[in-house]
Amino acid sequence: MLRLQAVQDKDRDLLWNINQKYLVEMTDFYADRMDQEGNYHYGHFEDYFTDPKREAYFIYHDSVLVGFAMLCPYSNIGQKPDYSMAEFTIFPSFRRNHFAFDAAAMILDRHPGKWEIKYNEKNHGAKKLWHMVSAPYKPALYHLNESERVLSFVLPEDSGMQLELSDHEWPFEYTDHERTIARAVVFDEEGWLYFVRAERDDEFGKCTLIETSGGGVETGEDLQAAVRRELREELGAEVEVIEKIGFVSDYYNLIHRHNLNHYYLCRVRSFGQKKLTEDEREDFHLSTLKLSCQEAEVLYEKQKTNRLGRLISNRELPILRKAKELIENAIRDADTH
Secondary structure, three states: OEEEEEOOHHHHHHHHHHHHHHHHHHOOOOOOOEOOOOOEOOOOHHHHHOOOOOEEEEEEEOOEEEEEEEEEOOOOOOOOOOEEEEEEEEOHHHOOOOHHHHHHHHHHHHOOEEEEEEEEOOOHHHHHHHHHHHHHHOOEEEEOOOOEEEEEEEEOOOOOEEEEOOOOOOOOOOOOEEEEEEEEEEEOOOOOEEEEEEEEEEOOEEEEEEEOEEEEOOOOOOHHHHHHHHHHHHOOEEEEEEEEEEEEEEEEHHHOEEEEEEEEEEEEEEEOOOOOOHHHHHHOOOEEEEEOHHHHHHHHHHHHHOHHHHHHHHHHHHHHHHHHHHHHHHHHHHHHO
């Protein structure tokens, strides 16, 4: 289990030591030099123990220290952020364990407000991480100089449910690609919900599963535009996007994939013809399920006897239960107007 632990005054030496090792790594991107005592200058280090606007965290996986983060309110672009990611790292031996994204998401989730994150264009890992983490908040990109960039964005007080899940069904080896996915819990004015049923016989095994409708976001496509397109294709539904339910990060270790799932609550306006792909028709035999919330929960629980079913249910049951509350509110609001 990944967790954050706030750095305290007694941790001063430990934070200094691991930050020095991190600064050695950063010499790949910056021309910093050691002083005569073998240390790299870090002018604001003591401020993290005296200034309440600065925070530092150790990142642990169970009882093992795997990284750290340091936050401050300093702006690189002349603005007034609530938070700026001064330093962040996962130690090299843990970087293939997908800890960086999960830890960064946990930090952001604890700190709603205006953010700035600076990275060096030559640091390809940092660039990929920060663009991926900030993508749901539509960041503005600033060019400081030839190599440095700043992402600026606002994390709302309530940006929906945020979950970070691991795959315990198949052993983790490595992750070689991410997939950004837009999904929806779809309901009509009577409170019925609409899902897809897939009949699979592939590397995950032979199984029939329930899942929310949705799919991969195309290059340059807005998340809400993507979810509308997916619902039109898979359900034949034209919808109104009510609100974002939340975000779930999970993994399919069998195919080495990190899934970035954005869930929306959508109300049906009308149904028309579906536009299923050949794979969806021939390989998955995709069909529509019209269910009550209780019926859907029963099916999600039943498919936990299957390995892929457990991954899907662990991701979607919390979303479904949150959606149930939101749907009740949406129908109540519609009745009063």
